[in-house]
Amino acid sequence: MIAATDFIPSAYSQTIDKGQFQWSAPSNIALVKYWGKKGNQLPANPSVSFTLNNCKTITKLAFAKKINTGDFSFDLLFEGKPKEDFKPKIQKFLERIEIYLPFLKDYHFTIDTENTFPHSSGIASSASGMAALAMNFMNLERTLNPEMTEEYFYQKASFLARLGSGSACRSVKGEVVVWGNHANIQGSSDLFGVPFPGAIHYNFKNFQDTILLVDKGEKQVSSTVGHDLMHNHPFAERRFTQAHENLDQLITIFENGDLDQFIKIVESEALTLHAMMMTSIPYFILMKPNTLQIINAIWKFRNETQIPVCFTLDAGANVHVLYPNKVKEKVLQFIQDELVGYCQNAQYLCDEIGVGSVQH
Ligand code: DP6
Numbered sequence: 001m002i003a004a005t006d007f008i009p010s011a012y013s014q015t016i017d018k019g020q021f022q023w024s025a026p027s028n029i030a031l032v033k034y035w036g037k038k039g040n041q042l043p044a045n046p047s048v049s050f051t052l053n054n055c056k057t058i059t060k061l062a063f064a065k066k067i068n069t070g071d072f073s074f075d076l077l078f079e080g081k082p083k084e085d086f087k088p089k090i091q092k093f094l095e096r097i098e099i100y101l102p103f104l105k106d107y108h109f110t111i112d113t114e115n116t117f118p119h120s121s122g123i124a125s126s127a128s129g130m131a132a133l134a135m136n137f138m139n140l141e142r143t144l145n146p147e148m149t150e151e152y153f154y155q156k157a158s159f160l161a162r163l164g165s166g167s168a169c170r171s172v173k174g175e176v177v178v179w180g181n182h183a184n185i186q187g188s189s190d191l192f193g194v195p196f197p198g199a200i201h202y203n204f205k206n207f208q209d210t211i212l213l214v215d216k217g218e219k220q221v222s223s224t225v226g227h228d229l230m231h232n233h234p235f236a237e238r239r240f241t242q243a244h245e246n247l248d249q250l251i252t253i254f255e256n257g258d259l260d261q262f263i264k265i266v267e268s269e270a271l272t273l274h275a276m277m278m279t280s281i282p283y284f285i286l287m288k289p290n291t292l293q294i295i296n297a298i299w300k301f302r303n304e305t306q307i308p309v310c311f312t313l314d315a316g317a318n319v320h321v322l323y324p325n326k327v328k329e330k331v332l333q334f335i336q337d338e339l340v341g342y343c344q345n346a347q348y349l350c351d352e353i354g355v356g357s358v359q360h
Contacts, residue, residue, distance in 0.1 A: 012144035020062040021139040025131035025357040027055040033273045036230030042190045045243035046180025049170045053354025055117045057128035061136035062110040074109040096163040130164030131171035135357045158192035169193040173356040201257030206325035213347040215317035229280035259308035270313040288317040290342035
């Protein structure tokens with residue numbers, strides 16, 4: 001089994017004074033949710049997600065050798081302009097990953113980042129952002145150590161991304177990504193995400209995710225606070241066990257393409273995530289009235305048409321509408337006719353399953 005210490009490098013064979021890389025990484029949508037952590041950014045239960053394609057962060061990393069004065073040195077640009085409020089998060093990320101990338105204090109970095117989705121759309125950019133940054137840092141490490149294998153490159157990128165934001169480790173590589181030890185998924189690890197190794201039925205090919213923007217406001221509960229709510233939560237242990245069971249069922253569903261069973265697991269996971277927030281101390285309701293309107297409208301539409309469309313939620317009010325590619329036209333029409341009215345400023349984003357990070 002791979003241990004965190006396996007990602008501490010020995011001496012590098014190459015040097016480089018300056019240069020730049022550019023990588024993009026997408027967001028992802030969890031089917032079995034990560035909610036609760038232990039130790040150093042390790043998940044309390046395994047999760048699985050679809051990698052998205054259109055909602056992504058594009059990050060350019062420029063680096064120039066400097067004298068190591070014992071501090072990190074970096075500028076942070078968001079859409080080309082300096083963005084001071086993002087810096088503490090990056091500083092913390094660098095501190096966490098320094099032992100795995102011992103060259104970090106030898107360079108001055110300019111991190112220039114932008115998202116393809118609207119700013120403050122209520123869509124978390126931490127997953128795509130941390131993954132894109134981790135890819136760039138790994139590109140630099142691979143330049144210093146060209147012998148590293150492709151497998152090590154992606155595993156360590158995911159490992160680093162995880163230290164920035166847990167769900168970011170699922171945005172590095174693969175269409176369906178598992179993060180967290182699961183007895184029946186070979187290669188699964190708490191340390192990094194891995195492409196789901198089993199068979200995936202044609203029904204999930206080009207699977208669609210339309211994100212309905214119900215509430216674009218600042219997150220009511222930060223993810224750090226949210227995960228913390230699972231400590232001493234009365235239902236925590238049962239919930240963690242349930243995540244293992246749901247993932248076990250999904251292994252079969254991915255293989256046989258049973259969309260009815262898929263819907264049951266995915267919607268139950270979304271509501272369980274919110275149930276955990278409603279039953280923690282302090283407690284939160286993160287759904288809005290329009291979130292419930294949308295859920296009910298989806299259920300009615302599904303009952304009436306038998307079209308296999310379902311929803312999932314993150315830790316907020318926005319709704320991800322999930323459906324197979326073959327019913328795309330009908331579902332988009334339904335969204336336009338019946339769901340757009342529940343979105344803030346009628347806004348929604350069309351996305352679909354994608355492959356992960358890409359070098360530009
Ligand atoms: C509800 O990955 O944002 O989206 O590790 O603290 O950065 P941190 O948390 P984060 O949590 C995401 C939680 C979730 C479910 C999921 O994506 O699995």
